[in-house]
Amino acid sequence: MAQKAAPKTIRTDKWRIAPTNEQRQYLLNTVQEYRRLCRFLVTVVCTHWVDLGSLNSDKLVPAVERLVHGTAKNPTPKYPQINRAFHKLPSYLRRAAIMFAAGQVSSYMTRYRDWQSGQSRNRRDAKPPTLNSDAGCYPALYKGQCFKLHGFEQVEIKVFTGTDWIWITMPIVSLRERHTVSTNQIKSPSLIVNDKSCHLSVPFECHPERVKGAGVVVAVDLGLNTTATVSVVSRDGTVIHREFIHPGRDIDRRDKRLKSVSQRAKKTMGKGGKLGKGFCKHTYRRCRNINQQIGHIVSKRITRIAQSYSADAVVFEDLKGWKPKGGKKRSNLKQRFHGWLKSLIVELTERKWAELGGKTITVIAAYTSKLAYDGSGQVKRDGKNYALATFSSGKRYNCDLNGSYNIAARGWLKLDSRKDYEKRSSGNSGRLPRSWACLCDLWAEL
Incomplete structure (x- = not known):
């Protein structure tokens, strides 16, 4: 029996071409x-x-x-x-x-x-929108009419010389791997040409087969001390693989640039001064690009782990609507929270894993790190090293790793037949809600 196909997705590759002058x-x-x-x-x-x-x-x-x-x-x-x-x-x-x-x-x-x-008026004297007819659009090239593909080495495009329309042939100097997947369908590319770049933006309609799960989930705990802590956990609660993903070099590059902003602001403002519009905009742009790079590095590694173990699902905490809170006075905790790429990593991982036919789910985030995975109760964080936790038994353990185990347990409960476990209260009023499950709950079901 053929494996059921996942819903189609659209992904775009960048094919660089090398035209003459x-x-x-x-x-x-x-x-x-x-x-x-x-x-x-x-x-x-x-x-x-x-x-x-x-x-x-x-x-x-x-x-x-x-x-x-x-x-x-x-x-x-x-x-x-x-x-x-x-x-x-x-x-x-x-x-x-x-x-x-x-x-x-x-x-x-x-x-x-x-x-x-009045729905879009921020103030009473707001001006009406304007029709922009001078948009920076790029032409879509329809196959056979505007472009012809000769293998994946050359492309023929119909272009305007200034007086006439002719066909020209150019080599393709770099492309990605989506064209090698037999189930992917190439759609009409767009011609992107400006002073800095010359390439084809090629969309693909992807029809991946659903991943046939091997009975494991990949649970990801997103934190500040470690960008992502990954655990591969089976249905019976066995931890098969653990990994810490933390691109520290890129994070240091970003933080170094952000620190320079405050130093330049002090020199610019002096006492009682104001910063002009667009202050340090190029530095902020570079930092956003570094964040994108960090997100792609982390999400790519998570996807590869899930693919290598044929995971039933990748499980994240549901952190939508979460807002950062400041720490102690003169603490940089709030600034660090603003650099937390929780949403970006989840979004990129979901896209990459969906393209391979996988499933991504979220679970309730409450008490994932506060509860010990062995069921011994709440843990106590180390005052000097917040990444370490002490269990009630005196055992010391990595807090992010403990949280990833509990995320995996909640992911399994959500995947199992009890899909409404988040809405059901515990039968014993003295126990925690079932939505706050720990790894030991999988052991109890054996």
Whole structure:
């Protein structure tokens, strides 16, 4: 019996191409011509939005083409100047531009209605939204009409020279691995060309088969002292694998840059001064990029662990809506909490694991680290080293590792037939709620 396929997902790869100087100019001309057409079409679509706004995409494109494109069956379009200004333009580029223009106008109309009703007004004198027809869009290349793929080494693209449309061939110098998966389907790529980059943004429709679980879950405890503490736990409560993931070099690079911001702020403000708009914006941008890199490193490692053990699920704590609280006076705890990448790591892991056909679940976060995994009660944190905990029996253990065990136990209870365990209270009023399960609860079920 074939394994049931997971829901389809869309992922995008970046294929770098290496055009010559002449070909690069042709690519820039193509993008400029496409954007010029979009500006024309935004005006046309906005003018006729009363008639076009209720149409779906299958009917909207022909309706706009009847307004701007002359054919034997439509010899007198309402706006013939567009057909003359864009002579020999590929029909599929025109249709892509129509869909982009319709999206711009639809967004503007929605924002304008919200402004009229007062939903989007932060103050009484808020100005109405404006229609942006000069958006930095890039052309979508339809297979066979605008681009042809020769293996995965060369690509042929139809470009605008300034006077005519011609085909040019360029080598593909780098790509990723999604094209090697037989179940992935290549969709129409977008041509991205600017002063710094020249590549194809290639979307893939992924149809992964669901992971056939081997009877283990991967539980992840996200913390400050250790970015991610991972445990692989079987259904009977056996801990098969443990790992600490902490890209300290990248974290130090980020913190060093953030520390320089406060030093520069003191020199800039002096006593009673104010910081200007955009102060240290380039430093903050670099720090955001470093955070993205940390998130990808951690999520990639978690996904590889889950894949190597064929995990039934990856389990995280549900930390949505959690807000940081400050520590003692002159403590940097609140600043450290703001650098906690809990949401980013969960989001990236969920995307990566879903592409491989896996499942990601969340459990209640309360008392995952406060309760000892062996059922001996609450633990006591070490005053000097907060990552260590002391059990009531005197045993000292890593607090994050203890928390990951309890997360795994709650994950198994959620995956089992008792899916409503978070809503059920304990039969004994003296016990903790069942949603605060520990690893020892899996042992008790043996």
